[in-house]
Amino acid sequence: MDLRLPIGIIFTLYGLILIGYGLITKGSKIYEKSLGINVNISWGILLLVFGLVMYYFAKRAKKS
Amino acid sequence: MLNSFVIPLIASVSGSGGGSMGTGLKFDLELVDWVILAIYLVFVIGIGFALKRQSKTAEDFLLSGRSIPGWITGLAFISANLGAQELIGMAASGAEYGIMTSHFYWVGAIPAMVFLGIFMMPMYYGSKAKSVPEYLKMRYDERTRVFNSVSFAFMTIFSSGISMHALADLLTTLIGWNYYGWLVVTSVIVLAYVLKGGLSSAIYNEVLQFFMIVFGIAPLAYLALKNVGGWDGLVTKLQASPLGDGSIHSWAQTATGDNPMGVPWYGIIFGLGFVLSFGYWTTNFAEVQRALAANSMGAARRTPIVGAIPKMLFPAIVILPGMIAYALTMDGPGSGYSIPVKLDANGLAMLDSTGRAVMNYNQVLPSMILNYFPNGLLGLALTALMASFMSGMAANVTAFNTVWTYDLYSQMTGGKKTDQQLLNMGKVATIAGIILAMGCALIAAKYNNIMAILQLVFGFVNAPLFATFLLGMFTKRSNNAGAFWGLLIGTSTAVAFHGLSWVTGNAPGVKGAWISQVFEYPKDLSQSFMVAIVAFSVTFIINAGLSFASGRNKTDEELAGLVYSLTPQQRSGQEAWIMRPSVLGTIVMIAAIALNIIFW
Numbered sequence: 001m002d003l004r005l006p007i008g009i010i011f012t013l014y015g016l017i018l019i020g021y022g023l024i025t026k027g028s029k030i031y032e033k034s035l036g037i038n039v040n041i042s043w044g045i046l047l048l049v050f051g052l053v054m055y056y057f058a059k060r061a062k063k064s
Numbered sequence: 065m066l067n068s069f070v071i072p073l074i075a076s077v078s079g080s081g082g083g084s085m086g087t088g089l090k091f092d093l094e095l096v097d098w099v100i101l102a103i104y105l106v107f108v109i110g111i112g113f114a115l116k117r118q119s120k121t122a123e124d125f126l127l128s129g130r131s132i133p134g135w136i137t138g139l140a141f142i143s144a145n146l147g148a149q150e151l152i153g154m155a156a157s158g159a160e161y162g163i164m165t166s167h168f169y170w171v172g173a174i175p176a177m178v179f180l181g182i183f184m185m186p187m188y189y190g191s192k193a194k195s196v197p198e199y200l201k202m203r204y205d206e207r208t209r210v211f212n213s214v215s216f217a218f219m220t221i222f223s224s225g226i227s228m229h230a231l232a233d234l235l236t237t238l239i240g241w242n243y244y245g246w247l248v249v250t251s252v253i254v255l256a257y258v259l260k261g262g263l264s265s266a267i268y269n270e271v272l273q274f275f276m277i278v279f280g281i282a283p284l285a286y287l288a289l290k291n292v293g294g295w296d297g298l299v300t301k302l303q304a305s306p307l308g309d310g311s312i313h314s315w316a317q318t319a320t321g322d323n324p325m326g327v328p329w330y331g332i333i334f335g336l337g338f339v340l341s342f343g344y345w346t347t348n349f350a351e352v353q354r355a356l357a358a359n360s361m362g363a364a365r366r367t368p369i370v371g372a373i374p375k376m377l378f379p380a381i382v383i384l385p386g387m388i389a390y391a392l393t394m395d396g397p398g399s400g401y402s403i404p405v406k407l408d409a410n411g412l413a414m415l416d417s418t419g420r421a422v423m424n425y426n427q428v429l430p431s432m433i434l435n436y437f438p439n440g441l442l443g444l445a446l447t448a449l450m451a452s453f454m455s456g457m458a459a460n461v462t463a464f465n466t467v468w469t470y471d472l473y474s475q476m477t478g479g480k481k482t483d484q485q486l487l488n489m490g491k492v493a494t495i496a497g498i499i500l501a502m503g504c505a506l507i508a509a510k511y512n513n514i515m516a517i518l519q520l521v522f523g524f525v526n527a528p529l530f531a532t533f534l535l536g537m538f539t540k541r542s543n544n545a546g547a548f549w550g551l552l553i554g555t556s557t558a559v560a561f562h563g564l565s566w567v568t569g570n571a572p573g574v575k576g577a578w579i580s581q582v583f584e585y586p587k588d589l590s591q592s593f594m595v596a597i598v599a600f601s602v603t604f605i606i607n608a609g610l611s612f613a614s615g616r617n618k619t620d621e622e623l624a625g626l627v628y629s630l631t632p633q634q635r636s637g638q639e640a641w642i643m644r645p646s647v648l649g650t651i652v653m654i655a656a657i658a659l660n661i662i663f664w
Contacts, residue, residue: 010103014444034437
C-alpha cells in the first residue's frame with residue numbers, strides 16, 4: 001500500500017469540509033475566537049493543497 | 065514517555081482522577097467536528113484492514129518483515145513518542161519554564177536521534193536482533209535479556225495505561241459522556257487496527273497521526289502569536305512577568321541553577337541531554353522497533369535522522385503556545401486568556417505559599433485550543449489530540465507484543481515454537497496487553513499516588529540501560545557479569561536515590577524522600593536529572609569495573625557485528641550523497657546547534 005494515497009484522500013476531504021463549513025459560517029461570531037479570521041477557509045485551503053499533492057504523488061508512483 | 069517523570073501527567077488534565085468536572089473546559093462540538101473525528105476513525109481502522117495481508121506470519125505481524133520505506137519509519141519514529149506527554153506536557157512546560165523547554169528537543173532528542181542513526185543502528189539492524197532485549201542476549205547473555213524484557217514489558221503496559229487514562233480523562237473533560245466509555249472505545253479502536261495489520265498497521269497509522277497532529281495543532285501557534293502581538297510582543301510581556309528574562313533565553317541564565325528550570329548548564333547537558341535523552345531515544349524498544357522495520361540498512365539508519373528534522377521544529381507548535389499562554393495570563397484579565405487554576409475540594413482556587421493561585425499547567429493546551437479555535441478547526445484539533453494518544457498507545461502495544469512473544473514466551477518454551485504458534489501468541493499478547501493497560505488506567509484513576517511513584521521510577525530505567533549499551537556497543541571488554549550486575553545495581557541505586565532526594569517545599573512521599581530527606585534540590589527537574597546521572601554513573605562504573613576485573617568472555621568472532629569496532633561500515637552505492645546517514649546527520653546537528661545559538 002502506498003501510504004500517500006490514504007493521507008492524500010483524508011486531507012483532501014478535510015480541506016473540502018473546512019472550506020465548505022467556513023463558507024457557510026462566513027461572518028459568524030464563532031470567528032471572534034480566531035481574531036476575526038475565518039481560519040476554516042484559510043486552513044482548509046492549506047489542507048486541500050497538501051492532500052492533493054500527496055494524492056498526485058501516489059498516483060504518479062503507481063503509473064510508473 | 066521521555067518526560068513522563070518530569071511532568072506528572074498522572075495528575076492529568078482534570079486533576080481529579082477518573083471523574084472530571086467543574087473546570088469549565090468544555091468543547092461545544094458541532095456536527096462538522098464530529099464528522100472530522102469520524103472520518104479519522106474510519107481511516108485509522110481502514111488502514112489496519114488494508115494491511116491485513118501483511119500480517120500472515122509472526123515475522124510480518126510483529127516485525128513488519130523489514131519492508132517499510134525510510135521516510136515512513138522516520139515519521140513513525142517520532143510519532144511513537146507523540147503521546148499525551150508530548151503535546152499536553154510540552155505546552156505545560158512551555159508555560160512553566162519558557163524557552164528552556166526547548167532543551168528537551170535541541171539538547172535532548174535531536175543529538176540522541178542522530179547518534180542512534182549514525183553509530184548504533186549498524187549494530188541494531190545489522191545484528192538481525194528482533195528487539196532491544198534480543199540484542200542484549202547476543203552481546204551479553206540470557207539474564208541481562210530477561211532483566212530488560214521484564215522491566216520493559218512492565219513499563220510499556222504501564223505507560224499505555226497512563227496514556228489511556230489521560231486520554232479518557234481528557235475526553236471526559238472536553239466532551240463529556242463517560243470516562244469508562246471513552247476508555248473502552250479508544251482501546252477497542254487501537255486494538256482493532258493493531259490486531260488486523262500488526263506492526264505495519266501501527267507504523268502506517270503513526271504517519272497519518274503525525275500529519276493529523278501537526279495540522280490539527282499548528283494553527284494555534286499562529287493565532288496565539290498574532291494575539292500576543294507577535295514575537296516582540298511575547299518577549300516584552302514575558303520580560304515583565306515573574307519568570308522574567310529567564311523565560312526567553314535557553315542558555316543565558318544557566319551559569320547557576322537560578323533559572324526557570326532550576327538546573328545549571330551541566331545538569332542540562334549531562335542529565336537531560338546525555339543520560340536521559342540518549343537513554344530514552346537509543347534504548348527504548350518502542351522507538352528502536354520503528355527503525356528495525358525499515359527495508360534496508362540505509363533506511364534504518366536514516367529513520368531517526370529523518371525523524372529529527374520535523375522533531376526539531378516541534379517547539380514552534382507545542383512550546384510556543386505554552387509560553388504565550390503564560391504571557392497572556394500574566395498580562396492580566398484584559399488579555400482575554402488565563403491559564404486555568406487548580407481547584408481544591410471545595411472548588412476554590414488553590415494558593416501557593418506566596419498567595420498566588422496555583423496554575424494547572426496541564427490544561428494549557430486544551431484551554432488555548434478552546435480559546436482560539438472555532439468549530440471546524442476545533443474538530444481537527446480534537447482529532448489531533450486523540451491521534452497523539454493513540455499513536456503512543458499503539459507504539460507501546462506493538463513493542464510489548466514483540467518482546468513478550470520473542471524474548472519471554474519463545475525463550476521460556478525452549479525456542480521451539482512454529483511460526484503459526486508465535487503469530488497466535490503475538491495476537492494474544494496484543495489483546496492481553498491492551499486489557500492489562502486498561503487495568504493500569506483504572507488503577508491510575510483510583511490510586512494516583514501508587515502510579516505516580518511507579519511513573520517516576522520508570523523514568524530512570526533507561527539511564528542504566530544506556531550505560532550498558534554504551535559499553536556494550538563501543539567496547540569489546542564489557543562482559544556478561546558487568547552488564548547484568550551493572551544494570552541491576554544501577555537501577556536499584558536510582559530507586560534508592562530517589563527515595564533519599566527531595567525538592568525544596570515538597571513533602572516526603574511520591575515526589576521523593578520516601579526513605580529519608582538527604583539530598584535537597586531546588587526543582588523537580590534538577591532532582592530528576594540528578595537521579596538519572598547517579599543511575600548512569602553507578603551502572604557505568606560497575607559494568608566497567610567488573611569487566612576489567614574478570615576479563616572478556618566473548619571472542620572477536622562472537623562480537624562481530626555487535627560491537628562498533630568489529631562492524632564493517634557498509635556503504636550502499638545507490639544512495640545519493642545527501643542521503644548518507646553521516647551527511648544527513650551532520651546537517652541536522654548543525655541546524656540544532658544553530659537553533660541553540662539563536663535562542664541563547
